[in-house]
Amino acid sequence: MNADRKPTDWTSPVMRQRIARRYAAERRFRLMGLGAVLLSAGFLAFLIFTMLSGGLSGFIRTEVALPIDFPHSPLLLDPAILKSPNAQHALANANLDTVTSAAAKAAFGPKGDEYLSASAWTGVRDALLKDPSLLERKAVITVPASSEIDLAAKREGSPAAEAAVARLKAQGALSSAFNTSFLTMSDGTDPTQVGIWGALKGSLLTMLITLALSFPIGVLAAIYLEEYAPRNRWTDLIEVSINNLAAVPSIIFGLLGLAVFLNTWNLPRSAAIVGGLTLALMTMPVIVIAGRNAVKAVPPSIRDAALGVGASPVQVVFHHVLPLAMPGILTGTIIGMARALGETAPLLMIGMRAFIASPPGGVTDPATVLPVQIFLWSDEVSRGFVEKTSAAILVLLVFLLAMNGIAIYFRNKFEKKW
Structure with missing residues (x-):
């Protein structure tokens, strides 16, 4: 080392100026982050206030x-x-x-x-x-x-x-x-007598079919691709296809449902089973991608330890890897189901915009869902439907929060730390 070289003088005016600029840049970054959070919270508060002010009177x-x-x-x-x-x-x-x-x-x-x-x-x-x-x-x-x-x-x-x-x-x-009739009745031509029960029941049936199909198939596909599938060009092609399907516009899935489930399989039009099948196709890629990432995040030491004590490869996956990956899988399921709950375009394509004056009795009966019901009411001429539209949006938000709350509960229940 050069003996004439002196250590850095942190008290010199030049170094003080550099440190001041560094701290100023950090403060600006923190303020911009805080401003972004406050701006997002402001938009959210404005949305909630608008919905409450216009929708509470509908009840x-x-x-x-x-x-x-x-x-x-x-x-x-x-x-x-x-x-x-x-x-x-x-x-x-x-x-x-x-x-x-x-x-x-x-x-x-x-x-x-x-x-x-x-x-x-x-x-x-x-x-x-x-x-x-x-x-x-x-x-x-x-x-x-x-x-x-x-x-x-x-x-x-x-x-x-x-x-x-x-x-x-x-x-x-x-x-x-x-207005108890708003919660117990279905669609109608008189805004004072319409209700959301028919659309709410249709949403429940549609979401149950979507979850029953997309969750097990998506999880099993994620496990196979991550744990068992050979690494070759066909596997790479499947992975690319799944990633692309997750980004496909939802109306394309509506066209697919129209072509396959209605025109080919001749399933009943405007039924919850067709809506559930269509939304399951749209939700499955999201669950597969989230499931693969969650399975991949499990440490290899868990697999090695299970194999070391005599567990079979299947036992390793289903007794050790899958329980540890379940919180991440459920997170992807929440995202996919929340997207499916708010979808309107694919359901319009399969005819779920029909006038339904009575709640569906089963998955094959004519039905509609809350987002479509909100869309239909927003297009009505009568001013009485305006507050009913906002009130239905509040019900949809509560429905979404309840569904997410249940999913988060199960995610936390299965969560394990190592």
Whole structure:
């Protein structure tokens, strides 16, 4: 070493300037990272606030207290039939809509029937089924208000509707209640009577089929490719194909489902089984890729130790490697299922955009899913469907969080450390 060379002088002005620039660059990097996090959190908060402000009102229904004098109403119904097993069928064929309209005009004026929902007569029907003695007296029955009155009661309606709301409130005939029908009914043409149960049940059935097909096949494919498949050009071709399939647009899988499951296999159109098969094809590559990475991450010492104590190759994989790789596999499954839950394009291609007025009874019945239901409602002309769209989005988010929470629970349960 040169004796004349002096050690670095960290107190010199030049070194102090260099250190100051280094610390300043570090502070700028930290501030940019913090700014990116805050910006993302701000967008997320704005999204949640927008959905809550527009969707929470969808769970509230405006109701009108309608007085009906049944003995003097134009009801064409024998009171004795309400005690028979055919009571519901008889009420469906009775002129309850005429009775409801006449009672509204008598109570609220010539335009009183416009204050009620088009399906308000179903509330009268349910009240009569619950208490047949109402036919013998005058009663006040709570029925859903029209979409215009409902929006005006929530301060989103026209001036004429707001004036009608003021008159109804002055008569004490207007009230609000939790909209249970939104959670128990299916699609309809009246925004005050639509619900998400049909679409929610369709989503559940579709996701169950997707998970039942994609998870075991994806995991077994990942294990085979990582543990047993020979390293040759065919294996490399399969790996490249799987990686490319994971990036294919979802609508391509919809076209594949349309060509194979509907046109070739002749499966029922707009059924949960077709939707599940199509989404399983889309989800499987993601599970295979995540599964392979998780299996590869298991230390080789685990395999060597298991083989050293006499375990067979199959026992090594399924008793030691797979349990340790399961948390990573479940992470990939969560990502794939979350993507499948929010998909709309492939399901539109296989006809799951049909008008479904009743929940599906099985996987072969006509069905729709929540994302498609949200898409259909967002395309409606009536303003009453706007808040229903936002409310359905909230249900979809809760459904997604619940599904992810269950998957995370199982992932943590199977997680092992070494």
